[in-house]
Amino acid sequence: MNRGKNLRLWLVLGLAVALAGAVGWMRFATPAPPTGNLAGATLGGPFSLINQNGQSVREADFAGRYRLIYFGYGFCPDVCPTDLALLGRGLAAFEAAQPGAAAKVAPIFITIDPQRDTPAVLKPFVAAFHPRLVGLTGTQDQIAAVTRAYGVYAKRMETGDPENYLMDHSAMVYLFGPDGRPIAFLPHQGLTAQAVTDLLVAHVR
Numbered sequence: 789m790n791r792g793k794n795l796r797l798w799l800v801l802g803l804a805v806a807l808a809g810a811v812g813w814m815r816f817a818t819p820a821p822p823t824g825n826l827a828g829a830t831l832g833g834p835f836s837l838i839n840q841n842g843q844s845v846r847e848a849d850f851a852g853r854y855r856l857i858y859f860g861y862g863f864c865p866d867v868c869p870t871d872l873a874l875l876g877r878g879l880a881a882f883e884a885a886q887p888g889a890a891a892k893v894a895p896i897f898i899t900i901d902p903q904r905d906t907p908a909v910l911k912p913f914v915a916a917f918h919p920r921l922v923g924l925t926g927t928q929d930q931i932a933a934v935t936r937a938y939g940v941y942a943k944r945m946e947t948g949d950p951e952n953y954l955m956d957h958s959a960m961v962y963l964f965g966p967d968g969r970p971i972a973f974l975p976h977q978g979l980t981a982q983a984v985t986d987l988l989v990a991h992v993r
């Protein structure tokens with residue numbers, strides 16, 4: 789084997805290792821989305837949080853109502869505002885088509901960043917997406933408990949500026965039933981307002 793061939797061989801081997809590493813890392817960093825059906829899943833449960841008006845809110849307060857839930861944060865530069873706008877538009881279309889059924893749906897935004905998402909910050913944030921969107925925050929412990937119970941991944945990402953950190957987080961629209969049991973979810977990938985409307989049409993009675 790001459791020198792040139794040897795070098796090429798090492799280059800190909802190096803590329804293969806780098807590619808395998810990249811694929812492995814991507815699979816680790818972005819877990820494959822599970823199926824949209826959550827019937828029978830062990831997800832959700834009681835929580836005690838504070839709404840955008842500073843009032844205490846418990847999961848039991850939503851008993852008898854469907855809950856359209858999104859976890860994210862107000863400082864999110866792209867994914868959260870995009871998904872919440874689609875959630876708001878999808879729900880508005882359902883309200884126009886089936887106002888009676890839509891009245892049984894509680895749209896809820898739960899922050900994964902309680903340090904910055906105070907009730908005062910959440911108030912104008914949720915109002916921008918839907919007039920009935922409830923914004924919930926709490927102590928770090930309360931938020932850690934609710935994200936754990938609802939299977940939400942959230943991790944603080946430093947940017948070098950302690951005030952302008954980012955949050956890496958799972959992004960999906962959850963639908964829970966009037967009994968608090970999970971029904972289905974829509975992943976951020978491919979989310980549309982129509983998909984939100986279709987989800988509500990399919991499940992809300």
Ligand code: NI
Pocket residue numbers: 860861864865866867868869957959
């Ligand atoms: Ni986000």
